[in-house]
Amino acid sequence: MGQIELxxxxxxxxxTQVIPPLDLTIHEGxxxxxxxxxxxxxxxLLRLIAGLEDISSGHIEIDGTDAxxxxxxxxGLAMVFQSYALYPHMSxxxxxxxxxxxxxxxxxEIDKRVNAAAEVLNLKDYIDRRPGQLxxxxxxxxxxxxxIVREPSAFLFDxxxxxxxxxxxxxxxxxxxELHKRLKTTMVYVTHDQVEAMTMADKIVVLQAGVIEQIGSxxxxxxxxxxxxxxxxxxxxxxxxxxxxxxxxxxAHTIGVRPEHIDVVDGEGEWNGTVGVAEHLGSDTFFHIHNxxxxxxxxxxxxxxxSLKHGDKIGLNPRKNEMHRFDAAGLRIA
Amino acid sequence: xxxxxxxxxxxxxxxxxxxxxxxxxxxxFWTILTxxxxxxxxxNDPPLFFNFDWTLxxxxxxxxxxxxxxxxxxxxxxxGGSTLLGTLIAIPAAWSMAFVPSxxxxxxxxxxxxxxxxxxxxxxxxxxxxxxxxxxxxxxxxLIVVLMLINLPIIVWMLYxxxxxxxxxxLEAARMDGAKLRQELFYVLTPMAIPGIASTLLLNFILAWxxxxxxxxxTAAKAAPLTAFIASYSSPEGLFFAKxxxxxxxxxxxxxxxxxxxxxxxxxxxxxxxxx
Numbered sequence: 377m378g379q380i381e382l383x384x385x386x387x388x389x390x391x392t393q394v395i396p397p398l399d400l401t402i403h404e405g406x407x408x409x410x411x412x413x414x415x416x417x418x419x420x421l422l423r424l425i426a427g428l429e430d431i432s433s434g435h436i437e438i439d440g441t442d443a444x445x446x447x448x449x450x451x452g453l454a455m456v457f458q459s460y461a462l463y464p465h466m467s468x469x470x471x472x473x474x475x476x477x478x479x480x481x482x483x484x485e486i487d488k489r490v491n492a493a494a495e496v497l498n499l500k501d502y503i504d505r506r507p508g509q510l511x512x513x514x515x516x517x518x519x520x521x522x523x524i525v526r527e528p529s530a531f532l533f534d535x536x537x538x539x540x541x542x543x544x545x546x547x548x549x550x551x552x553x554e555l556h557k558r559l560k561t562t563m564v565y566v567t568h569d570q571v572e573a574m575t576m577a578d579k580i581v582v583l584q585a586g587v588i589e590q591i592g593s594x595x596x597x598x599x600x601x602x603x604x605x606x607x608x609x610x611x612x613x614x615x616x617x618x619x620x621x622x623x624x625x626x627x628a629h630t631i632g633v634r635p636e637h638i639d640v641v642d643g644e645g646e647w648n649g650t651v652g653v654a655e656h657l658g659s660d661t662f663f664h665i666h667n668x669x670x671x672x673x674x675x676x677x678x679x680x681x682x683s684l685k686h687g688d689k690i691g692l693n694p695r696k697n698e699m700h701r702f703d704a705a706g707l708r709i710a
Numbered sequence: 711x712x713x714x715x716x717x718x719x720x721x722x723x724x725x726x727x728x729x730x731x732x733x734x735x736x737x738x739f740w741t742i743l744t745x746x747x748x749x750x751x752x753x754n755d756p757p758l759f760f761n762f763d764w765t766l767x768x769x770x771x772x773x774x775x776x777x778x779x780x781x782x783x784x785x786x787x788x789x790g791g792s793t794l795l796g797t798l799i800a801i802p803a804a805w806s807m808a809f810v811p812s813x814x815x816x817x818x819x820x821x822x823x824x825x826x827x828x829x830x831x832x833x834x835x836x837x838x839x840x841x842x843x844x845x846x847x848x849x850x851x852x853l854i855v856v857l858m859l860i861n862l863p864i865i866v867w868m869l870y871x872x873x874x875x876x877x878x879x880x881l882e883a884a885r886m887d888g889a890k891l892r893q894e895l896f897y898v899l900t901p902m903a904i905p906g907i908a909s910t911l912l913l914n915f916i917l918a919w920x921x922x923x924x925x926x927x928x929t930a931a932k933a934a935p936l937t938a939f940i941a942s943y944s945s946p947e948g949l950f951f952a953k954x955x956x957x958x959x960x961x962x963x964x965x966x967x968x969x970x971x972x973x974x975x976x977x978x979x980x981x982x983x984x985x986x
Contacts, residue, residue, distance in 0.1 A: 428882050449888035461883035465901045474897075478888035522887065 377439055377452075378529040378562030379404045380425060385434035387420055387586075394420055395586040397434065402530075402564060402579075407556050410566045411573040412583035412609070418566045419534055421583070425564065426455050426532050439529060449478070454523035455532040458539060460515045462507040462522075468494070469503045472521045479526070493521040496555075513544045520555070530562035537572065549576060570610055574598070582606050604706040607632045613662060613675045615700070622670050628701035628709055635662065635677040637698035640684075645691030649674065651684050665690060738962070744955035745769070752951040768956035776939060778960055785935035785961075787850050788925070789918035792857035793911055796865045799858075801907075804869035805895060809878055819870065822863040830860075830923045841928060848930045856928065857918045865914055872906025873899070912972055919965050936961035 380402040387395040394417050402408045410418035423429040425436060427448035435444050443451050454475070462471050472493055476486045494500045497517040507515055516536060523531055533552070537545045553576050556563050567573055573580050574594045582589040582597065582605070590602040594610075601607035607615050615632045623631045639645075640663075649668035654661060661682045665674040676692060684690055701709040743759070744752050751762045772778070807815045837856065838847075846852030876899065884898040900907065922937040929938055940961050943954040 426886060428885065448882075448885045449890075453886070455883070455886045457879045457883060459877060459879050461877065461879040463880065463884075463898055463902070465904075474884070474889075475887035478890075478893060522883075526887075 377404065379437075379439055380530060380562065380564070381435075381437040382421075382425070383435040383437070385424060385436060386432045387417075387424055387429065388432045393432075393586070395424070398586070398588060400581065400588065400591070402562060405560050405562055407553075407563045407565065407576060407578045408581060409573040409577035409579070410564065410581050410583055411568065411570055412589075414568060416583040417586035418568075418583050420586075422455075422532050422534055422564060422566045426453055427451050428455075452529040453532055454526050454528035454530075455534065456516075456519045456523050456536045458535040460507070460519045460539075462515055462518055464507050467504050467506055468499055468510070468518050468521075471507065471518055472499075472525055475522060475526045489525045490521075493525045496524070497521050512540050513548060516540065516548055517551075520552070524555070524559070528561070530564060533563065533565040535566055535568065538567075538569070545572075552576065571612055574610070580610075582609060600708065601632075601700060602708050604630055604632070604702050607700055607702070607708075613677065616672065616674050618670050618672055620671055623701075626699065626701055629704040630702040630706070632700035632702065633694045634698065635675040637695045638674070638676045639693045639695065640676060640678050640682060641691045641693050643691055645693045647674070647692040647694065649690055649692070651686055651688045651690055654685055656681055663690065665692070668692075738966075741955045741958050741962075744952055745959045747952050747955075749950060749952045752955070768952045769960070772943070772953055772956045772960065776942065778939070781934060781936045781939040781961075782964065784850060784929075784933055785919055785937075785964075788853045788857060788933070788935050789915050791850065791854035792861065792918045793865075793914045795854060796858040796862050796914060797869075797907065797911060800862060800865040800869050800910075801895060801900065803866050804873050805899060807866075807870050808873035808876075809881060819867065822866060826860075826863055834927060837924075838928070847928060848932045848934075850933045853925060853928060853933060853935075856924050857921055860921070860924070861914045861917055864917070865910055868910040868913070869903070869906065872903050872910070875906075876902055908972075912968070916965055916969065 382398055382400040384397045384399060385395065386393060386397050398421075410421060412418050420429065424431050427443070427446060427450075431444065435442055437443060438451055438453070463474065466474065469490055472490045473486050476489060481489075490503075491500075494503050497520060499514070499517055499521060502510060502514060502518075507518065510518065516539075519536070536552070537548050540548060549572060552563075552565075556576075565572075565576060577594055579591060580594055580597055581591050584605055589609075590597060590606045592600075597606060597610045601610060601615075604617060608617060611634055613635050615634045616638070617630055617632050619630045623629060638647075647668050647670065649665040652664040652666045652673070654663050658681060659679075661678045661680070661684075663676045663678065663682075663684065665676060668674055674692070676690075703709055745768055746764045746766070747758065747762050748765060748767070751758055754762075807819065841847045841852055844852075846855075880902070881894055881898060884894045889897065919935075920937070922941070925935050925937045926941055929935070940954070940957050943950060943957045
């Protein structure tokens with residue numbers, strides 16, 4: 377249970393087509409992440425799957441049956457919203473029980489499932505509180521609780537962590553990943569944060585302007601980005617993209633080297649420049665390098681604490697075997 | 711210096727607020743005061759403030775001449791009925807305009823409001839004909855329907871404004887959770903909008919309670935509410951100020967008491983969303 381297929385799905389708002397014809401298969405049990413910049417259509421795509429928006433043309437199949445014209449409740453999917461979307465006038469217990477009550481489930485069974493969900497999500501102590509009395513992380517757990525009690529065939533997450541502070545976000549990221557490992561249910565997760573995508577996904581779908589730029593596992597996208605957009609979007613800090621003469625030396629329109637694939641050398645290197653900002657993280661140091669003659673500012677990641685500072689000369693050697701080459705159309709050259 | 715100005719500003723605004731409040735309240739105060747005077751004292755020149763012989767005779771004679779409770783019941787039924795009926799119609803209407811707006815929603819809202827710009831007397835003749843045709847003259851049902859129609863634009867507008875404050879995602883969550891439209895409105899939207907709905911109900915109850923044009927023109931004896939009760943004491947010669955005041959006081963007392971007890975709710979509802 378939990379296979380979702382989009383066939384030639386399009387979506388237009390008025391005369392603006394936000395999703396051109398799109399095909400996508402989300403396999404059973406997979407953790408799929410839609411990632412892309414703001415306005416790339418990832419949330420719209422999720423809402424189309426949920427049934428909260430009608431598709432303009434095409435078909436959506438869930439577990440082999442056509443769900444295109446089904447109302448959200450009939451699709452067997454549960455959704456966790458960015459704003460949590462809890463019912464503010466109901467206690468945590470009633471919030472979690474709501475979908476079961478709507479399904480006219482037996483009260484004893486409702487109690488059993490709500491208690492089980494509260495146990496799993498550490499909500500037992502707050503079960504009779506209202507959402508307004510909970511912290512952001514607790515609210516998010518209630519929202520997840522409300523989703524899991526239904527035992528849906530797939531979970532849809534719409535940027536669920538973006539309202540949380542950084543520390544909590546890392547914690548919730550792990551909790552959601554663990555939940556997936558335990559439930560083994562299909563999860564579709566929308567985020568604009570490529571770190572979330574990289575750390576959680578089995579499969580990442582990179583979107584730009586409603587078009588799928590690439591689908592693959594996190595490491596596939598990292599190692600073999602299909603085009604310049606994916607190369608620049610996946611990986612943190614961003615890949616250095618260099619055009620012009622230097623790229624021409626490698627028979628390419630654009631070459632890309634990740635910051636972690638440039639070595640800092642003593643004395644002169646293949647590329648030379650001056651250090652702009654040095655970000656010392658302890659475990660790593662990020663250098664932003666100017667005046668390289670390559671036309672672009674370079675970002676370099678050095679392992680450990682390298683004691684170069686603003687204005688120092690620096691020599692760099694890019695690792696040739698880790699270099700990515702792209703043609704004039706921005707596509708990867710094999 | 712800053713503290714000085716802010717204190718002074720506070721004193722001035724408080725004084726102005728009190729002055730406005732007193733000016734607004736004075737006619738009501740004067741009516742209540744006059745109701746305890748004799749007819750002679752009521753038209754005394756100069757006006758008497760507290761230096762008169764307090765009496766309840768006006769209340770007694772008003773009650774003797776007309777059955778207050780019957781008028782009161784008619785007012786409650788008409789104001790309450792029209793408000794409830796209006797709200798039942800307005801909740802789904804406001805829901806659809808707030809959460810599934812079309813390109814015409816704004817126009818519809820304005821058009822609805824525009825019906826309030828028409829002077830009531832302009833439709834007196836057609837409405838009277840309809841009432842005659844359907845045997846609705848001097849019936850509570852007829853007035854409930856007419857007052858509901860008159861206040862409906864205001865109810866829809868107020869509810870629309872409150873509903874707009876409710877995040878659409880919560881209703882979408884309810885839809886994902888399997889709530890049908892009726893359940894979405896009943897279990898999720900309505901409870902969340904309670905403060906707004908309560909103040910809408912209250913304001914419309916007051917408007918319907920005080921409505922005088924239609925209630926005077928479309929009723930005679932059976933369905934006459936308190937507005938007709940007051941009107942029956944106004945004589946062209948203006949000789950019965952004390953009794954008129956007693957009747958008025960009796961007519962406004964219930965709504966005044968209701969307003970007093972629900973003022974917190976009313977203020978919260980009317981400023982809902984204005985202050986974050």
